[in-house]
Amino acid sequence: MRILIVNVNTTQAITEAIAEQARSVASPGTEIVGLTPWFGAESVEGNFESYLAAIAVMDRVLSYDQPYDAVIQAGYGEHGREGLQELLEVPVVDITDAAASTAMYLGHAYSVVTTLDRTVPLIEDRLKLSGLYDRCASVRASGLAVLELEADPQRAVEAIVEQAERAVRDDKAEVICLGCGGMAGLDEQIRQRTGVPVVDGVSAAVTIAESLVRLGLSTSKVRTYATPRVKKVIGWPMQFGR
Amino acid sequence: MRILIVNVNTTQAITEAIAEQARSVASPGTEIVGLTPWFGAESVEGNFESYLAAIAVMDRVLSYDQPYDAVIQAGYGEHGREGLQELLEVPVVDITDAAASTAMYLGHAYSVVTTLDRTVPLIEDRLKLSGLYDRCASVRASGLAVLELEADPQRAVEAIVEQAERAVRDDKAEVICLGCGGMAGLDEQIRQRTGVPVVDGVSAAVTIAESLVRLGLSTSKVRTYATPRVKKVIGWPMQFGR
Amino acid sequence: MRILIVNVNTTQAITEAIAEQARSVASPGTEIVGLTPWFGAESVEGNFESYLAAIAVMDRVLSYDQPYDAVIQAGYGEHGREGLQELLEVPVVDITDAAASTAMYLGHAYSVVTTLDRTVPLIEDRLKLSGLYDRCASVRASGLAVLELEADPQRAVEAIVEQAERAVRDDKAEVICLGCGGMAGLDEQIRQRTGVPVVDGVSAAVTIAESLVRLGLSTSKVRTYATPRVKKVIGWPMQFGR
């Protein structure tokens, strides 16, 4: 099967890192295609950038002209997943949801450690809308921006470990979710440092997408995610960055 | 003061109707400027269209080059309000929130009567995220699309009255919110037919926006709605329809 | 229009301060009438005093024999608003609700800073019943009694600023509500000290009451706030302090 994994920012290096992480856990026979939006911010750390990413991701996916079986939206706490679900028949998996639903199988409560403090409410809101917030012990910010994570992985590990330890000790988390697509690949180090299971959303999303495809399941079209009605839409698809 | 009221769809006639409704309740000295997005759908009835509207609204507001004191986003249950709040200092009022917070002063529970069934979850989710859902008795669909409302106001009244009466009788609503920007102006007829207060979101939003300005209040910039960080953003602003 | 603003305690100086604050934000053409209950406590800081205030406020409003367009109950976290709504057709606005619903337009979460610790649960319960608690980050006590606030405004500012700063830093509040009618007028100082928007409930209530009147909205009479049934009531109206 072929799974599209779409970055929410326009930094190609992050797309590649995410796709690489996805490939490392994909089943034999699964092809991972990494996509970078044609427009948007070099990193997504707030609502404006996230809304822009929402349609940039839809736009990028619609412009992909080969068949595929599922789509992963590889941003943490981002807007847009519901729009993709309307536009597509194949399953759509958001890495925020994937990390959370996976973590819930491993412990009584989980925490998310993310980048900047300003993104915490976005992640909380995303989890609330997805119905996966009840067992969330906390969402904590490491204080590092997305591109800082990329630039200095070891500093990232230290900052994440610090917050993860607080989450376990003070917030009673039993599992840690890595709250940024760019943290893919740090899970093993952080697990060793904290002693609790660490879930990387990209990896989790790959297994969930594969599972949905294998089970022959696709997005329900009876109500919320019904195909958009036929109507006049100006300026869409965008694809202008192409 | 000057208040921008931004339609979420690209149908100019709806922008005009909304602006007209806004003017009818504005205080003397308040100038209402109606804006239509440069791109997007002719009516917004789902997530894809709503996400597209989210950035189209931001784009349209950013391209407005005169001073203004507040912005009203005139779509019901739409995405995007948080993005505008990041980009602007002035208050931003969503008509979904405005109708709900106003209704809560008038009765113990309120219901929303909207257009199509597929938009019900969007409105519920918007109210949940805004923290205004606790006293929501129900969100009900009239079954009429946005443009049908425009085309046949009397049929719209009948369909809305039917659902409003059910909301009062079965769901124990004590106030009805008109759940579509295009319903502006129908409130008085529906109040007479149902006997309960009817809140039009556009009207409510105008008074709230004026109030916030008069009180000298503006969007908090300490966390969620802090100005986006300076970074490279490709393809923005869009404004290509201009 | 004429708006009655009713103090919940029997301290005339507080009534005057509240009315003055209300006048300072009222629209041209709005007459503010301050009322002091005929009986009750000199300050309201708990359930007994608040229940007494509930009927003292109703009693005082009923004894006002001129026409009016709206009533503001100027106590924070107090009982009684629902009773007034039954007795009157005109809108009734509680300043607790007014501050909260206004704050929710300005930030993702708000905190209330009030007087004594013992009043915190009253405020929390009032906000829960009003359906405005979801985005409440915390209710914090300054430790100052109502009359101490009156007596030493500068000390009040210091105590409120301290708790407001904790609310922003520890509870993630983005807006502060001043949780006492007697704090009216301190908002600007506290905003300057904390850097976040500060909402004074009296001011907010004036704009909301004016808005409801302008929109022609009045209390729903279909269920919870229906006029009391005609029956024998002993010892009412009270008005004995007159």
Add this chain to the structure above:
Amino acid sequence: MRILIVNVNTTQAITEAIAEQARSVASPGTEIVGLTPWFGAESVEGNFESYLAAIAVMDRVLSYDQPYDAVIQAGYGEHGREGLQELLEVPVVDITDAAASTAMYLGHAYSVVTTLDRTVPLIEDRLKLSGLYDRCASVRASGLAVLELEADPQRAVEAIVEQAERAVRDDKAEVICLGCGGMAGLDEQIRQRTGVPVVDGVSAAVTIAESLVRLGLSTSKVRTYATPRVKKVIGWPMQFGR
């Protein structure tokens, strides 16, 4: 021990019926003293009457000049319990709470059948504030006023049975609470007709009050229910009906 059971309305016959019901379940050695407020409505069916009852009950209890061990407030869904708790050291039991906490030992969910529809929100709000709402399947109105219940018990039984049966069938209630002090004594008939346990709040409150006294427990005075601060209170105690 001596338990005061205070009616919330001024109808002496109801006080007597309530006290009689209380005596029928009291332990040997428990003296039940029925009290009728000096002022207030002949029946309490709404917020205004309930707030008036709140202070009339406090006023009546304070004017009782003999020792006592506990107080029962015998109104369903009424205001005021928290005020009594501040004024007294001895335990205070509201029959709404008593019925609910008892019902929760008997089935997975309970419903309340009360008098008029307008009192339903009061009962729901009382249960929410008391933290006993989670297992409430519904609050249903029989459509009979308090005094109609008194006047025609057989009609009352029929009306209550009808709603109780709907609660069991449609709302999945497994226990029924009789939602009016005036329903005391109907429980056995309704149990026979519906086949589910029926809890009378007055009876339940007597056993709870006795239990608290036997266990040596009294109201916590550390925060919410601390004794009111010493201050000037005008027009209190009232006791003018005496």
Add this chain to the structure above:
Amino acid sequence: MRILIVNVNTTQAITEAIAEQARSVASPGTEIVGLTPWFGAESVEGNFESYLAAIAVMDRVLSYDQPYDAVIQAGYGEHGREGLQELLEVPVVDITDAAASTAMYLGHAYSVVTTLDRTVPLIEDRLKLSGLYDRCASVRASGLAVLELEADPQRAVEAIVEQAERAVRDDKAEVICLGCGGMAGLDEQIRQRTGVPVVDGVSAAVTIAESLVRLGLSTSKVRTYATPRVKKVIGWPMQFGR
């Protein structure tokens, strides 16, 4: 009447202590019978042990061949109560629920102080399922195992007092529940040390069980707790320890 009080662990000394505590609060005429399961763990401090206790308690009660009027399950936060309710007609009272529902009459919020940290989620989950969690300020662990409590009561008091004080100061608890059957008898000391009411679950459960019996109430059999259907069950009753 006769009340069975069933220990959840197999330590006979704890059964005796619990039964002794129960007898000290029982009414004249109430016979308390302490039962120890035939199998299971010497102390219950986690899910495996608690599930084992669930059926060991049912097994032990079923093997009791004299008449009885109510059953108390004397473990804190344990599984199994719902099973007993299916098997029996007489009321079943869990001490976790009993402490909580009693505490709610005494203060606005309560905390539980229990043994080991690992049992905290069990207690929270039990209270959530019982619908008694809304007014729970916190569940705190003293760090002492069940058998350590038994062995060194004074050390237990110190550890419990420390957590109780934090609950009152930091979590705003107004009442403390002793969260372990083995803490029975420590309530008075802890009340003196903390100044807030302290509820012992065993004592509370005795008064609740007696009350339910006196009121003639028994478990509802219409749905959740209906008698198990007749079917083939292998290996039950177990009673092998007999």
Add this chain to the structure above:
Amino acid sequence: MRILIVNVNTTQAITEAIAEQARSVASPGTEIVGLTPWFGAESVEGNFESYLAAIAVMDRVLSYDQPYDAVIQAGYGEHGREGLQELLEVPVVDITDAAASTAMYLGHAYSVVTTLDRTVPLIEDRLKLSGLYDRCASVRASGLAVLELEADPQRAVEAIVEQAERAVRDDKAEVICLGCGGMAGLDEQIRQRTGVPVVDGVSAAVTIAESLVRLGLSTSKVRTYATPRVKKVIGWPMQFGR
């Protein structure tokens, strides 16, 4: 990898059907081992039977003496999963959770269609404890007992379809979960009849268990699911049916 799938009842035919269903979706290289408890009920339809199953499942798994990588508990809404998680290092997946977390990727809300009405509260409570209830539109009973499902699959399909259609139409479900291990294999027929995605819990659980193993994730041992402390346990392991 090897996955143990444990039936919760003692009917061997159901174990075989479940294992067969599991094998039909398992990846190449995954060995599915079906286990039947040594004791317990021939079908599990209530709390007593479910608690008995809880330890029977633990007992059966512990007596399995070959290596394995994950365990699936194949009962819907059953007790016991947390006990297994304490006893094992490998991931444990309950099919109730698996169906729900899978359904949440496919639609905005899901409903469960189960067997008898008496099992509905068990399923609701299981989903609440697992933190997966927020997007549950309803749990509906088909009215068929577990063994009736086995005996007459076509009648089962009809009864399930009827409730599924009501769930979609009245409760606004967008996905249906088959709420009984014994329904495995009916999903395709029901999907065709209702037009919405249908999730079989056994199939979903297999893919989730495989995913957790592939990702190298295991149960967190820091708190709730820590290995039971070493202590004296009488009568365990049971394994007497062997």
